[in-house]
Amino acid sequence: MATDAPAAPAEPSDDQADPTETRESDRGLGDQLRDVGPGRVALYAVLLALGAFYLAPLESGLLTAFKTQEAFFSTTPFAPPPIDGTTVAPWLSAFDTLSGGLVNSFILVVPATLISALLGSLAAYGLTNIDWRGQLVVLLLFVAGVFIPYQAVLVPLTRFWTMVGLNDLLAFWEPLASRADLVALIITHAAYGIPICTVLFRSFYSTIDGEMLEAARLDGASAATIYRRIILPLSGPIFAVTLIYQFTQIWNDLLFALVLLSSPENQVVTIALNKLKGSMVQQYNLQMAGAFIAALPTLLVYVLFGEQFAEGVAGET
Amino acid sequence: MNPMDLVSRLVRSADDEAHEDADVRTDGGTATSERQGSGRGFLASNRNLVESLPFWLPPALLVGLFVYGAIGWNVLISLTDWEGLGSPEYGSLDLSMYAQLLGDDTFIIAFRNTLVLLIAFTVVSLAVGLVVAILVDQRIRFENTFRTVYLLPMSLSFVVTAIFWSWMYNFEIGMINQLLRLAGLDFLTQQWISDPQWKMAAIIFALMWQFSGYCMVVYLAGLRAIPTEQYEAARTDGASTLRMYWRIIVPQLRASTTSAAVVLMVFALKAFDFLYVLFGDTPGPSVDILSVMMFREAFSTTNWAYGSAIATVLFLMALSVIGPYLLTQYRRGDL
Numbered sequence: 001m002a003t004d005a006p007a008a009p010a011e012p013s014d015d016q017a018d019p020t021e022t023r024e025s026d027r028g029l030g031d032q033l034r035d036v037g038p039g040r041v042a043l044y045a046v047l048l049a050l051g052a053f054y055l056a057p058l059e060s061g062l063l064t065a066f067k068t069q070e071a072f073f074s075t076t077p078f079a080p081p082p083i084d085g086t087t088v089a090p091w092l093s094a095f096d097t098l099s100g101g102l103v104n105s106f107i108l109v110v111p112a113t114l115i116s117a118l119l120g121s122l123a124a125y126g127l128t129n130i131d132w133r134g135q136l137v138v139l140l141l142f143v144a145g146v147f148i149p150y151q152a153v154l155v156p157l158t159r160f161w162t163m164v165g166l167n168d169l170l171a172f173w174e175p176l177a178s179r180a181d182l183v184a185l186i187i188t189h190a191a192y193g194i195p196i197c198t199v200l201f202r203s204f205y206s207t208i209d210g211e212m213l214e215a216a217r218l219d220g221a222s223a224a225t226i227y228r229r230i231i232l233p234l235s236g237p238i239f240a241v242t243l244i245y246q247f248t249q250i251w252n253d254l255l256f257a258l259v260l261l262s263s264p265e266n267q268v269v270t271i272a273l274n275k276l277k278g279s280m281v282q283q284y285n286l287q288m289a290g291a292f293i294a295a296l297p298t299l300l301v302y303v304l305f306g307e308q309f310a311e312g313v314a315g316e317t
Numbered sequence: 318m319n320p321m322d323l324v325s326r327l328v329r330s331a332d333d334e335a336h337e338d339a340d341v342r343t344d345g346g347t348a349t350s351e352r353q354g355s356g357r358g359f360l361a362s363n364r365n366l367v368e369s370l371p372f373w374l375p376p377a378l379l380v381g382l383f384v385y386g387a388i389g390w391n392v393l394i395s396l397t398d399w400e401g402l403g404s405p406e407y408g409s410l411d412l413s414m415y416a417q418l419l420g421d422d423t424f425i426i427a428f429r430n431t432l433v434l435l436i437a438f439t440v441v442s443l444a445v446g447l448v449v450a451i452l453v454d455q456r457i458r459f460e461n462t463f464r465t466v467y468l469l470p471m472s473l474s475f476v477v478t479a480i481f482w483s484w485m486y487n488f489e490i491g492m493i494n495q496l497l498r499l500a501g502l503d504f505l506t507q508q509w510i511s512d513p514q515w516k517m518a519a520i521i522f523a524l525m526w527q528f529s530g531y532c533m534v535v536y537l538a539g540l541r542a543i544p545t546e547q548y549e550a551a552r553t554d555g556a557s558t559l560r561m562y563w564r565i566i567v568p569q570l571r572a573s574t575t576s577a578a579v580v581l582m583v584f585a586l587k588a589f590d591f592l593y594v595l596f597g598d599t600p601g602p603s604v605d606i607l608s609v610m611m612f613r614e615a616f617s618t619t620n621w622a623y624g625s626a627i628a629t630v631l632f633l634m635a636l637s638v639i640g641p642y643l644l645t646q647y648r649r650g651d652l
Binding site for chain 1: 363365366368369370371372373374375376377379380381382383384385386387388390391394405449452453455457461463464465466467468469470471472473474475476477478479480481482483484485487490491492495499526530531534535538579580583586587589590593594597607608611612615616621624625627628629631632635638639643646647652
C-alpha cells in the first residue's frame with residue numbers, strides 16, 4: 001500500500017526531547033538490536049509464508065486465468081503460463097458473460113450503500129447525541145439487528161415483496177417497472193444495512209464533544225441545524241468507513257439476490273458468476289477470470305482504502 | 318443527568334434567555350424561549366425525544382419492519398402448513414412443523430453439522446488470528462503491507478472464494494494436492510471436497526483462510542490497548558516471550574476474543590453462499606447445514622412453513638449466542 005509507514009521502530013534521536021517517550025525508544029532500540037538476530041529472520045520468514053498462504057488462491061487463480069485449456073491441465077497451478085499456452089481468451093469470454101451482471105451490481109450497490117449509510121448516520125445521531133430516556137433500548141434493537149441470520153427473514157421477505165407487487169406499483173414508467181426486482185433488492189439491502197451503519201456511526205459520534213453540542217443548543221440551534229452544521233461536517237472519515245464496508249458487503253452478497261431476483265436481465269454479478277461456475281465445470285481458466293472480474297471492484301476499493309475497510313470490519317464487534 | 322449539571326443548565330438557560338431570541342433567527346433554530354425559562358431540565362428529556370424522532374424513527378421503522386416484523390412473520394409462517402404455490406393459511410396454527418423437524422434425520426444431521434462448523438471454525442479462526450496478530454505486533458517493518466495481505470480475503474465475495482477453493486482442492490491438478498505431491502507426500506492427497514470424510518475439514522480450512530485476517534484485526538486492536546509497561550514488566554521478570562504472552566497478554570484479550578467469537582459464530586450460523594456455490598442446495602449429509610437446508614426446503618421444494626421452522630431454529634441459535642453478549646454489553650454501558 002502507498003501509505004506504508006517505512007520504519008516501525010522509533011528513531012531514538014527523535015524522542016530524546018520528550019521524557020515520556022524514553023521507554024518507547026528503549027524498546028525501539030532493543031528491537032533494532034534484535035533486528036539482526038536469527039529470531040528476527042525467522043519472524044520475517046513466517047510472516048512471508050503467511051503472506052504466501054493468504055495470497056496462494058489468488059495467485060493460482062490469476063495465473064490459471066491466463067492459461068489455455070491444455071496448459072492448465074499440464075502445468076502446476078502456481079506456475080506461470082508457458083509461452084505457447086498463454087491466452088487472454090478466458091478474460092474476454094468471462095467479461096462477455098458477466099458484463100450485464102456488473103452493470104446491475106453497480107445499479108444495486110450505489111443507491112443501497114448511500115441510503116443505508118445516510119439512514120445509519122441519522123439514526124446514530126438521534127440515538128447518541130440527543131439524550132432522551134429509553135434510547136438505549138432502541139439502540140439495543142439496532143445493534144441486535146447486526147447479528148440477525150438472514151435465513152430467519154427470507155420467507156417473509158419474498159412473501160412481502162410478492163404482496164407489495166412492485167411491478168404494478170412501478171408500472172407508470174416502463175424502464176423502472178422492468179427493474180422492479182432490482183428496486184426491491186436495493187430497498188432490502190438498504191434496510192438490512194441500517195443496523196451495522198448505525199453501530200459504525202455511533203462509535204464515532206459518541207466521541208464528539210457533548211459540551212460543544214450543548215453550547216450550540218443553548219445558542220438556540222435546533223437538532224437539525226446541529227446535525228447539518230456540526231455533525232455532518234465532522235462525519236467525513238466515518239462515512240468513508242461505512243460506505244466502503246457497505247459497498248463490499250452488498251457487492252459480495254449472493255443470498256438476497258438469489259431469492260429476490262427473478263428476471264434474468266436483472267441478475268447481479270454474483271449470480272452471473274455462480275451460473276458461470278455451474279455451466280463451465282471443467283473450464284477453470286474461464287472460472288478464474290470470471291472470479292477476478294467479479295471481484296475487481298471490491299479488490300480495487302480494498303487496495304485503495306484498506307485502512308477504512310479494516311476499521312469497518314473491526315467496528316462490527 | 319447529575320443534579321449539578323441540571324442546576325448549571327437552568328442557570329445558564331436563564332442567563333442566555335435574553336440573547337437567545339436574537340440568536341434563534343440567525344441560526345434558523347426553532348427553540349421556544351417561554352418553555353426554556355421554566356424547568357428546561359425536566360422537560361429536556363421529553364422535548365429531546367420529540368426532537369430526536371425525525372432522525373432515528375424512519376430508520377427504526379425500516380429495521381422494525383424488515384428485521385423484527387419479518388422475524389415475527391417467519392415464526393407465524395412456521396406455525397402454518399404453507400407449501401407450494403398458494404398463500405399461507407393463518408387460520409389453523411400448530412407446531413406440526415417443529416414436530417416434523419424432530420423426526421427428520423436430515424434436520425438432526427444438519428443441526429449437528431452446524432454445531433461442528435460453528436465450534437471448529439470459530440476456534441480455528443481465533444487461534445490462527447491470535448498467532449498472526451502477535452507476530453504482526455512485533456514492531457515489524459512493512460506492517461501495513463502484511464496486514465493488508467492477511468485481511469485481503471475478507472474483501473472477497475464467497476462466490477469468488479468458493480471458486481478459488483474449488484480449484485485449490487481439485488484432485489488431479491489443484492494446488493493443495495500438487496504441493497503434497499511435490500513434497501513427496503502423495504499418500505496425503507485427498508478428494509478434499511467430494512470425499513465425505515474430508516469435506517467439512519476442507520470447508521472449515523477455506524473459511525478460516527477468509528476470516529482469520531478479521532480475527533487478526535480484532536486481536537491487534539486488543540494487543541495495542543495493553544500498556545507497554547506490562548510487556549516491560551514481564552520482560553524484566555525474565556519471563557520467556559512465549560510464557561509472557563500465554564500468562565500475561567492472552568488473558569487480557571478476553572474482550573477481543575468474545576466479540577470476535579460472537580461475530581464468527583453468527584457467521585457460521587448463516588454461512589450459505591460459500592457452500593451453495595461449491596455444492597448447490599444439496600451439499601450431502603457430511604456438510605449439510607441448517608442455513609442450506611432451510612434454503613433447500615423453502616426455495617427449492619417450496620415447503621415454506623417447514624423452511625420457516627428451520628429458520629426459527631437458526632434464529633434461536635443466533636439469539637442464544639448474541640443475547641448474553643449484548644445484555645452484558647448493555648449492562649456495562651458498552652453499547
